[in-house]
Amino acid sequence: MNLLLTGQHVDVSPALREYVEKKLERITRHFDQIIDIAVVLGVEKPSEKEKRQRAEINMRLKGNVIHVEHFAEDLYAAVDCAVDKLDRQVLKYKGKVQDHQHESIKRSPERLEAPQPPGV
Template identity: 30%
Template sequence: MTINVQAVNFDAKPGLEEYLEKKLSKLETLSDKIISAQVFFKIENTSEKNNKCIDIKLEVPGDDILVKKCGQSFEECIDLSVDTLKKLIIRKKEKVSER
């Protein structure tokens, strides 16, 4: 799986991409059909503490899986996104096996 990372309007701190790659690599154990991941880190211009957002688009044959999460830190957003992606991948596999 290739991972493309873009930080929108800021520089990502060192170690953030390694953390992301470690978490996303766990998804490959669930499905070997994941082609690539497009990841966008954004900081929203709000006064709220939950102003850090992440968009992850997994390219999978058939349907792409898109998840957007916001939180207080990018690590928290990555964890929330990966948990949601795991559930969506499992649900998609169950739908395919029912057919």
């Protein structure tokens, strides 16, 4: 798994990088078919009074991309909430993938037997 961590209008410190990597370990424990993860941390200024911290995560999986974004007053809180959202989406996606790997009805052993004509 490749991790790309970038900052928009904010410097990514080694402590912040380590914090994000530690939080994303939880995701990789649940699901190991991750191609790469791109994390964008930034500061948004909707008005001069209020500064909003943004954490955006894009996760590429085989045949799918999961995108989450969260705004908070603190950058660490934004990362926490974004990782929580990502964890819920990954578990949902994992459930869908596992449910579709069952044998199809067309190929079940009961359907493959030739039906007996009535009265035999």
